[in-house]
Amino acid sequence: MKIIDKYILKRYLVTFSVMLIMFIPIGITIDVSEKVNKMIEKKIPLTDILVYYGDFTIYFANLLFPIFLFLSIIWFTSKLANNTEIIAILSSGISFSRFLRPFIYGAAIVSVFALIMGFFLVPKASKGFNDFRYQNLKGNNKTRETSDIFRQIKKDGKLEENIYVSNYNYLSQTGFNFTYERFYDNVLVEKVTANRIRYNEISKKYTLYNYNKRLIGEFDDRLLKSDKIDLTYNFEPDDLTPVVYVAETMTIGQLNSFINKERERGNGNINTYLVVFYKKFSLPVSAFILTIIAVAVSSMKRRGGMGVNLAIGIVIAFVFIFFDKVFGTLAEKSSIPPFIAVWLPNFVFGILAVYLLRNAKR
Structure with missing residues (x-):
């Protein structure tokens, strides 16, 4: 690595770090x-x-990572341009592609760091951040309730098991108006209802209150009742928690296994999990695209100085974030394939990066 590479790479990483240190506080x-x-x-x-603020720092940095990276590159590249350092570098015989190489090195380092963070650190920080907010800062536990939850917990040949709760509270792990139904060959053979169901972390069992069980026979039914009973079911409390929250708190391995399990169950919300899964890979890749765009935009010395470059950079960064959020939401709520929705912003801005880079070379 030549001196010019070390110089630019150092400025790349230092400016990005300083940007984080400035904005996170x-x-x-x-x-x-x-x-x-x-x-x-x-x-x-x-x-x-x-x-909480340790988790907030990781969560906040990951959320605004594209903006921090983009603005930091525009900032120091504009300074290079204003000091005519880029003109001197290119006048020495170095091509623009060769000038871009240390920026790609920096993007690779940042991408690997973002990948590791997204796989392992961000999920833990997201869980701590959201748990603290909802438990201590929202005023009541109702903010962590989901309603009208239906899940297929088993599908094995002709056998099918479904559950339903009208409300479920994540913090107390309590559900209301619980219903369990077992079908064989599309015929109902067992139905359980309870006014309330609560999960016990120690025994790994569910406590049902005002328990009613109906076993449906060919000629008659059997009824079982109890004020309180402990039972084991083939579903986890996470199956009843808010969909996005669950996906955000899982490491890459846990999320992959969870998606496979939900796909086998025929979960209709599978797209929401897939959006979170694909974003763990698309976000680091965006570091390369944003780096190329930022260098192409800010390497030219403009009459308005650094302020013009920063204004252009802020607009492009927020448009990228807007596209990312909109297409992610469309994938969750419509029939757009999650893979296409998550990667489309990178594809569109990748084309923009190629166009701007070709103009910058000229």
Whole structure:
């Protein structure tokens, strides 16, 4: 690696790090100002608050990663252009493609870091961040409730098992108006109802209150009743939690296994899980695309100086984020394949990157 490569790569990584160090405290300050009253009112321990803001830092950095990266590259590349350093580099006989090489090295380093973060660290931080907010800052547990949940928990040949709860609270792991139905060859053979169902972490069993069980026979039915009973079922509490929240808190291996299990169950919300899964790969790839666009936009010395480049960069970065969010939502709510929806922004901006790069070379 030549001196020019080391120089640009160092500026790339240092500027990106400084951008994170600058903006994350701003985000924390704004968050503290909004929530400090509730923290004091509920007397939340300092250690819990510190853990929360540790998770907040990782969650916030991952959420705005494309913007931080894009603006940091535009910032230091514009400085190179304004100081006529780029003109000197290209005048020495170095081609624009060769000038771009250390930027690609930097993008590769950042992409690997983002990949590891998305696979292992961000899921844990997302769980801690959301748990703290919903448990301590939202005012009541109803914000963690899902309603009208239907799940197919087993499909084996002619045998089929379904469950339903009208409401489920994640924090207390309690569901209401529970129904379990077992079918054989599309004929109902067993039905269980309960006013309330609660999961026990220690025994790994479910406690059902006002339990009613009907075994449907060919000529007559059998009825069983109990005020309270502990049973084991073939589903986990995570099957009843908010869909996006569950996917965001899983490592790549856990999420892949979870998706396969839900696909076998015929879960209609499978697209939501797939969007989260594919984004773990598409986000690091976007580092290369945004790097090329940023260099192409900011390598030219403009009359308005660095401010013009930053304005262009901010517009492009927010358009990218807008596309990413819109197509992700469309994949969850419509028939658009999740893979296409997640990767389409990278494809569109990849074409833009090639176009801008060709113009920059000229």
